[in-house]
Amino acid sequence: MSNSRKYWNSLEQYNETPEFKARANKEFAEELPVEDFLGKEELSESSTTRRDFLKYVGFSVAAATVAACEAPVIKSIPYVVKPEELTPGVANYYASTFFDGNDYAPILVKTREGRPIHIEGNKLSKLSKGGLHPRVNASVLSLYDMNRLGGPTVNGEMKSWKNADQKVVDALNEARLQGGTVRVLSSTKISPSGQKAMEKFTESLGDKVDFKTVTYDAVSHSGIRNANKQTFGKAMIPEYRFDRAKVIVSFGADFLTNWISPIEYAKQYGEKRNPKGAWMNKHYQFEANYSLSGSNADIRGAVKPSEQGAVLIALYNELASKAGKAKLKSAGFDDDNQISRKIKEAASDLWSAKGHGLVISGSNDTDIQVLINGINQMLSSYGSTINTGAEVYLKQGDDTGFVNLVSEMKSGKVDVLFVDGVNPVYSAPGALDFESALQKVKLSVSFADRLDETASLCDINATPNHYLESWNDFHPKTGVYSLTQPTIRPLFNTRQSEESFLRWSGEKVNYYDFIRSNWETGLFAEQTQYSHFDSFWNSLVHDGVYHAKNQKTNEITFNEEAVSKAAAQIPAKGKNVKWEAEFYPETSMGTGSQANNPWLQELPHPVTRITWDNYVAMNPQDMVDEAGNEIYRINIAQEYPAKTAKVTIGDASFELPVIPLPGQRKGTVSIALGYGRTKAGQVVEQGDQTSGDQKTVGVNVFPYVGLNGGTMEYTAEVSIEPTGNEYPIGTPQIHDTMMGRKIVNETSLKTYKNNPKKKWNPDIELADAYGKTKPIEELDLWDAHGLGIGHHWGMNIDLSACIGCGACVVGCHSENNVPVVGKDEIRRGRIMAWLRIDRYFSSDMTKVKGQQDGLGKIDMYAKMEVPSAYPETVFQPVMCQHCNHAPCETVCPVAATTHSNEGMNQMTYNRCIGTRYCANNCPYKVRRFNWFNYMADSKFTDVNPSQSDLGKMVLNPDVTVRARGVMEKCSFCVQRIQDGKLNAKKENRPVIDGEVTTACASACPTNAISFGDMNDEKTVIAEKVKDDRTYNLLAEVGTKPSVHYHTKVRNVNEERVSDMIQATRPGENIKSESEEA
């Protein structure tokens, strides 16, 4: 009987209403929107029946199959005359130099069949020592940018060079006759030959013409030059020696990625982050924004921009009292996050390391920089950590000169204006209104590779070459020279700006010969090593760099008066406003000149981990109201977009999403420059922001840069109001903290020095089936692979040295043809990067504290999820760990991922059927699935370089471009390993340590990543793996990775071990106290 029991879905069914009866006969409750996807009327009118359709499908499939059986006709077209140095299939490397007016790096360009495909650092350079920056190794993609102009333009239309030249020469001739005004507005130029070319140009103009060049940097450093003029009498930037500094105190200077010469500094800094070295530097950072440098600091203080001067005076006074010098009038500041204690500590550290201290500031305020000079003078830094004998020629931007030029232009006085290497319509402060000033210039000539914001308003664009198509020489620092040589013939009808200037000055010589003759009469004459110029020149082109000897040491006199005068200018108390904003150049975008480069757009910001956008970064504690309710969303994820805010500066305002950034000084926000380009090309049109009727990536905040006493000011008072609008955010990382796990093992220098390994990096032990504890290495679920024979490739990542810059990520993209997926896909967690840099904030709650407070586990973990208001940060690059007991290998149903006898976890794309079991089973989440055919899908046309004929040229021909539906992951750059082994075999010798390395290891500016054969005892890697600091990520899982990490050692004066180690052995003596109590 019970079987006849009946269930009803609804009362309607029970009552059997007519509506229900009518509906019950339909399969779907609602009308299917068939028309929506078969919407075309023609389609429904079509007479094709289902049977016919099937016939057609069957026939076309059969036809396609038969057609596919035919032998493909592939043409193979050899050179008519083969260049001697070129062998098909063999890469050539050329030494060259990257300089875009902002970043400088000597590089090696890898070319295949005459196409540049990859950029590495030039290890011969004494300045960069092979270091790179993500903006530098991404620049190879800009060469193949579809949106580059194919030739010169006149009034926005493509014209011949003859036509364009005639227009310029006519205008110049008129100026010569009438005595007109000619101005060159350029980015920082450090080319000696370029300067000579400019001199030729000046000469050719004659005496009647009023001629001047004005240098302008989008992100100005003129405050330092001005300050040095006040204190030393010369507007210069000295050489900073971070490798000599035992204590570094930086006030908002992001010297690891953006300040003056970041590649040089990162290299020097990284060298001294080794706890085993002669010394390990101690790094203090005081800043409002949580910069990359700040996240690497041992001790960081969050300071409002307006209070930076006051804090600086406090430091000065601390040091003055130790030095027995007169104190300055102190200006009070808000003692949030124990700033005064940290300043005291910094002062005593600086004083005890007198002569080895270095204090810098990123401010563009002349007074603050004078104060910095005063402190460095007091610390005897000059002559040791700051070398005034060598001058840095980067960042020559002269803000005052620029402001004067704009007013000249506005007065209509300027007849001819050349705009070279800068984009002031985009990047100049809005108050200057450069755009309207430009309209008043009679003839404006720009040098831009596309009709960007400025070039599109200029009369003529003398389209220059890409730097990889040009010859040039550079002189970034006293005694340091380097050369740029072309690695490909100009792809378009372009001409580099130096050559254009030579042409317009009536010189018949081409720029290459011009450079040669300059070197012949210049540095060749000064050296003695080579007797023939040709051999000198050949060695120069081969090495790419040249270091002149006989550096002069410069005696300096310090003007003490300037310091007290400057201190007096510093306001007594910080601005009492609710919100202060700071504008900063971001690691990937910089000044926005490479905004159309999808690799850079997709590179996550190192600290916030956000891609494809700029945003308002705010401390999470500022994001809630007094009652604790969220004003802006803190936990942002795919389903949880950020909330936006309206930011008002003066009478202008813009809307940006608000992002939680623990560590951002409360009461301040920071917004990245370099976004919101409107005329950069198709990539920037992929953004979710709008400017006018155009889509952009992020919002341009350059117009809000202020002008303070002739220098640009990157801070502003703002008012911020929530709008309630939502905005999607593309970020590959959601987890902010380590939740008490030992993902990044960390200790302090004190603990490291005074305690054995087992205290701060204990071996992991687990109980076996019989309850006997054994080291994890001895517990095996599977048979071991016999890896003792031949090579066993391994990697070591020193977390103390890693600064999180992302050069490795871009290097990996370039080497391994990793597709770009765009913001929308990243938002869905489908980023394809084989190598990611995880960032973890520290939390106030630790396991130990939870136990002490008697918290329950749920409460404890809930609190552990929340980062501190001012946390410490660690970075951890994670790629495939090449486990020797790989969980992915055992679950693949088709054996597409297998183990090599050289210890690598191999991924075979042509075997993969895309079950994704491997990704599910990977504890490191490093496997990436090709959800789309990125090389053909129209969704990715605008972001993916492999889709255009031009962009395809950047692909590495040794690495497969993966198709849809397969897994991919880090291969340990197996193509490089195979190549290195083959070279050794062909040359009858063993593999030399260092000859085989991965793209990430070679890109790393701080040598944090090392790679090699662990079976060869003489290698660096074998030694590093044996080091006390070595541990494996999630070693307790028993995966036995081939990638090893070195415990991060922070130079803080306290005992410290990782929370997990601490929690597993209560009662032991090492006491952990959070830095931010």
Add this chain to the structure above:
Amino acid sequence: MLLSKVWNKQAPVLLFVAVVFSLSSANVTAQDGAKLYKTHCASCHKIDGRLVGPALGGVQDRWDDEGNLVAWIKNSQQYLKDNPGDDYAHGLFEEYNKSIMPPMPINDEEVSAILAYIVNPDEGKEDAEGGEKMVAQSDVEQDDDATTYWLLGFIILLLIIIKVLWDVKASVKGLLRDVKGEEEFAALDEQVDDEGKSFGRALKEWAGANKALVTLAGVALLVIGLSAVYSGIMSIGVYEGYAPDQPIKFSHKIHAGENEISCVYCHHSAEKGKHSNIPSAKLCMNCHKGIQEGDQYGKEEIAKIYEAVGYNPQTAEYDGPEKPIKWIRIHNLPNLSYFNHSQHVVAGEIECQECHGPVEEFGYPMHQHSSLTMGWCINCHRETDVKMNGNEYYDKLHAQLVEKYKEEGIEKFTVEQIGGLECAKCHY
């Protein structure tokens, strides 16, 4: 008997060769002249056109005194010194940019032989080359597989037997008709053929009676059909024997075979990188500046090289536009597999022929010899020993492997044993 037939086939050829040789021996001087001309003159001179030096055709007419000509040929610089008054010789020297013709280590007789050859170059050539050609041809036939002839003979024999049996049947039938008369024969014939039943029914009955045989035949047919389908599917993307037409009728047989040019002279990057290159047209000019005419196609095909490099054989100058030659690639590996020539040629010390076949015997058009399938690769990796001896790269590895395979006691290791079957050796 058949075997001896095949052997006997060679006899007339051998005989012909012998005859040609005995005939050509009557023309010794012209033969020597041709040989001497090739050795000493052909690299700088042609008979009917300029090369490095002037055309040699009619040289005797240009020189008044044959003695002077011989002296000039033997040592031109000495001749110029000895005869300062000979304006023609000095003019010639000036005309050719004072390029010196080196003294020739030949005696007067040999010079005369060369001159005789120049006067009548075709006389010796035809016979000599005809002989060579014949020899080459007979070589090829000798190399041919004898089984083909066996098979052919067998088939012919079978056909003959069938024909004979058919004829016997027909004549027996005829005889029967004559004996029995037309009507009776028709009745008998029907009875003999199918005993009055239709063919289909007869087949059915026969099948019913021979179930085992039919089943066996059915299974056999199925197996044959399936294996045909299977091999059809497996041959998709396999282009063994692929021999597309090429823009130039280039014969490897002439170059690598007859002239014994080393493979890597042209395909030099096979030793350096992953690709084995098709040589640039300029490389062809190393030889074809001199060799302007071929045996098979005359000037036509070689002129295509000149067209490509923009060379004018009349003026011996590169003055035309360059036009790359669009060869059709024969050996195509799919993009998903990485293959490196230098790995195999240099490190593996494998002969080109092991994969490409006896290329020196392949005429035009060149074809793909091996299947180039993954199974084919793997098979070789399983069987081939790594050339470890004398390569320091392998020293340590070899010692370790000897230790590992101590029980087997082997000293040589296959590619497989050092990991040569792993996916990421070729797929990345």
